[in-house]
Amino acid sequence: MKKLILASLSIALLYACVPPADSNQASAPQEIGYQISDKGEKISLYGGDMAAVSLWETYLKAHNERDLETIAALNAEKDFVAYGPKGEVIKGTEAHMEFLTTWFEQTNPTWTTKFLITNMYTDKEGKVQQWITSGHDLTLTVEGEEVKVNQVHDGLVVDGKIKMFTVNERVMVEEQEEKAKE
Numbered sequence: 001m002k003k004l005i006l007a008s009l010s011i012a013l014l015y016a017c018v019p020p021a022d023s024n025q026a027s028a029p030q031e032i033g034y035q036i037s038d039k040g041e042k043i044s045l046y047g048g049d050m051a052a053v054s055l056w057e058t059y060l061k062a063h064n065e066r067d068l069e070t071i072a073a074l075n076a077e078k079d080f081v082a083y084g085p086k087g088e089v090i091k092g093t094e095a096h097m098e099f100l101t102t103w104f105e106q107t108n109p110t111w112t113t114k115f116l117i118t119n120m121y122t123d124k125e126g127k128v129q130q131w132i133t134s135g136h137d138l139t140l141t142v143e144g145e146e147v148k149v150n151q152v153h154d155g156l157v158v159d160g161k162i163k164m165f166t167v168n169e170r171v172m173v174e175e176q177e178e179k180a181k182e
Helices: 002-017 021-026 051-064 068-074 093-107 174-181
Strands: 031-036 042-047 081-083 089-091 110-122 128-142 145-158 161-171
Touching: 031 110, 051 068, 051 110, 051 128, 051 145, 051 161, 068 093, 089 093, 093 128
Parallel strands: 081 161
Antiparallel strands: 031 042, 042 110, 081 089, 110 128, 128 145, 145 161
């Protein structure tokens, strides 16, 4: 009788450890939304590689430290482009370094990161597109006055480098600044 009870308990324990049939979804990529193509097609977005978050954190740290060498090293070697919030189009790392050198001197920017999100999708050619989206409070000094803006960056990561990014921004209103301090 003891053997029968022990065998029953062992089977019950083993059964309890077996995941349900639909638990394989946990190992499958999780769809987190979609992108809409120029033709109106919905393309599924999935959670991306956290290495993109680490890369972007390093990139922003280098900006805060005015480390142009690191920024240049993290840019893609070929076809790098940045689109600024005021319509700037900066093509190539050399042009990027020239822009940043002047901008750093004129505005002394400092970023405070608020969020980082990574996502990916597979394009029509079957190539995985890895993106990083981040939100920041940016403090600038313009004509001796401190100006605070919110920025959202969207960056394309290719082979562990920043290939392209866009910057969208808006000036923070006083009410928003107060809430940010809470």
